[in-house]
Amino acid sequence: MKLNLHFLVALMFIVSFTVTAQDTKTIVDAIVKEANENSQLEELAHELLDEIGPRLVGTPQMKDAADWALEKYKSWGINAEIQNYGTWRGWERGITHIDMVSPRVQSLKGTQLAWNPSTGPNGVTAGLITMPTFKDSIAFTKWLPSVKGKFVMVSMNQPTGRPDYNWEEFATEESFTKMKENREAQTKEWRENINRTGYNSRTIIAALEDAGAAGIVASNWSRGFGVNKIFSARTKKIPTVDIELEDYGMLYRLVESGKSPKIKVVAESKELGTVPTFNTIAEIKGNEKPDEYVILSAHFDSWDGGTGATDNGTGTIIMMEAARILKKIYPNPKRTIIVGLWGSEEQGLNGSRAYVEDNPEIVEGVQAVFNQDNGTGRVVRMSGGGFLNSYEYLSRWLSAVPNDITKHIETTFPGTPARGGSDYASFQAAGAPAFSLSSLNWSYWNYTWHTNRDTYDKIIFDDVRNNAILTAVLAYMASEDPEKSSRVKRIMPVNNRTGKQREWPSPRSPQREGGN
Template sequence: MKKTFYLPVLGLMLSTSLFAQDQKETVKNIVSEATTNSQLKNLAHELLDVVGPRLVGSPEMKNAHDWAVQKYADWGIPAENEQWGVWRGWDRGITHIDMVSPRSVSLEGMQLAWSPSTSSKGIEAEVVILPEAKDSISFQKTLNSVKGKFVLISMPQPTGRPDDNWEKWATPESFEKMKMEREAQNDAWNARIKTTGYSSRELPKILEKAGAAGIVTSNWSRGFGVNKIFSAYTEKIPMVDIALEDYGLLYRLAEYGDKPVIKVMAQSKDLGEVPTFNTIAQIKGSEKPEEYVILSAHFDSWDGAQGATDNGTGTLVMMEAMRILKKVYPNPKRTILVGHWGSEEQGLNGSRSFVKDHPEIVAGVQAVFNQDNGTGRVATISGNGFLNAYDYVGSWLAAVPDEVASIETNFPGIPGGGGSDYASFVAAGAPAFNLSSLSWDYWNYTWHTNRDTYDKIVWDDVQNNAILTAVLAYMASEDEDKTSRDKIVLPISKRTGEQMTWPEARDSTRRGGLDD
């Protein structure tokens, strides 16, 4: 009796002990490979310096997809570009913006994404401020004044110094005075826009119809030298964004009656309808190939700079994690799949398409790990409303070396609503977790700005994130149990007073920027 009772227990203890030893050794090897043979800087150079920013529909976006497939092939990892839709193709080209009167000076600025081009000779015209009117009827009568002119449609900022600089150096009274004056100016400008009868998005088209030569904006990001760069709303005339400092110069000259003149050369090309893709790579599972650990990062970016921290760093983390896993853990229990999603910036389109098109993969998801908010080391993870997330994510995190990550967790949390691609999976009921990073002034200085460049990357933090991701993927793959998908009962919303509901899975925009 004793022999038949104790031997299985002894065998279980030995098995558990051996797995613990294997786990410790694998984690050690992951850390060693990441720290002694890092490929992060090489990958960053190739992606950010050579390929460049990755606006959906641009040649650079397609180049990035092809580069990733080849890079994975070099590592012995099968990969492919999977088309999910089409988009309006556009090639940025070169922008030159110069003031030619009352003096000559080159201005810092660029055309906005999908802006119409100028002729090869460019456009030279006077700069005027958006006409002021008492109401929408009066505004219509002012539109003749914009014909043949570049029109300034953004509020001129009273200061180019961020608030933390004021707080450090100004007297409290001076700081408060500046904020009050800026708030009053902002209110006045919003009222000026409102009396036109149009939104700030509609105005460019109205001014275009009135015969304006071009539209000039300045979307300051509340930091030294940073503007946010998004898309144009015109169809035939150029729309450009100019740095706060130069925009203020033009505004003051126009306001004082000095009649500034600028010359804009914008050499963009409309490429018509082009295919858009996700890049998918995977290391096939050896025991449970139909269950998936998914590494997730969006591949596209806005193109005001290089897209280094949004989401170049997330892309680097996932690629480096896959490279490491292929080397030290080549035969995972479950399939480890990486998705480099297209057109996240326009509404999670790549990941939503994948979820819609691959229900069999979504059904087999063990866990999704997504990273998308800058270069900082991962600091927080939420359970996203999955009732038992603590049980499995907590055990996986326990294997991560303390020197790599000290992470604050929020279990069970509530489901994320759409800030990044993990939300596409959460909405479909698949356990997906966002690896949320420390700020490094992400929102002000690099999120969608003209300064989101290679030099802003913090390499130690990105390396730690690659180790963290690789360890989590390894642990999720090896877990004996399939993760639970049980959801919490959501609380009452403080905003609406009604019970919150789980987000609904949505299909993507499959024809972006194209007239049907």
């Protein structure tokens, strides 16, 4: 009788395990089928990127995007809301026209920077001036009055517009080496020259504006064909524009050769006062452990040189698509599934830091956070984030993901916690298991990260679709796991530079008022 009882218990365990494995396979197969046969990714990307456009914090487009997301969630039967956490300077980009009007007429490729003061429809027409070599701050002070009424060119004139990979393919080794050495020397001298003025590349802008400059002209080249980084203006009343390298170099050479070029800049914009900043939060309520949470994480905001396609439109649509699939295939999760589309990540993880600070009970109940933020490629790396036992549960969850996806993914355990970079760092700092779904580069850093080329056409939808499947399966597995994920932290390694043991990062408060 005793033997039969042991046999019965063992049989029940085998049956239970088999049923669970079958259920998992059924759900995962359904997720994959839905993602491949009924994908909404192209539609979501078109509506978000082409119709709404970039989502700079404080702009109407950021609010438009949030309203759009709420409607999408509603159509899928998912509850969602906008959660305000602070305020920002409200601003809206208008028309930018940059034209050379002398010594000949040519339209130039460029744009006004974020939060640029408006020129009005009539624009500003003026000559240009470059910065000479300064012996010291006294020499700079003596030169400063000469900027009055002129556009000041504040970026180095690059010696080549070809990216290094192009040189490597076609140049001789001697020519490539010579170019790099000359460029390094020129760059070093440029930086030292700025320092000799008594200012740095940021603070010098105010000095030029105070001296009566008509405007600031920059070219923040991103080491690729036709691609520039587009950030924010630092002027209060005069326009700041970024001109692409090809046209910037032409203007620079014309100034240096004494041809006295003039440009006309029309850079219209609207100041909108102080506006709310917010996160857009969706929720599928858990039916067994509603106070434990699986969070799908991406930042909603972007810079506005392009349309924010790969930073972070792709992360956004991955998380929204995963939520749509889960609601359809797995409508009654064991744990609550939250989708956090964070605001103002680009200004310092403000949205996710505010959420962590304002929702300690949710952070305490986190089972896992899955964050995607670095481009359009398939996920190729996952780290345990410094959580000692992350190998056990992450490996278990990943085992359910189709092999044609996981075969590309390299895992590192236990890893180390992030100190910034993206929103998962906000959760890790608070001790919550949070993981970055790090994707293949696809020339992200040079060509789309914060650039004028971060647009819909750069999205690789096959890779994004695989990432949506990965996210949905990981969320399902984390939700169903009978165990709460361990938060035990690794012993942090010694910093080789200081010789001291590293410390786990501490939570940081968000900037709740900004932009002014």
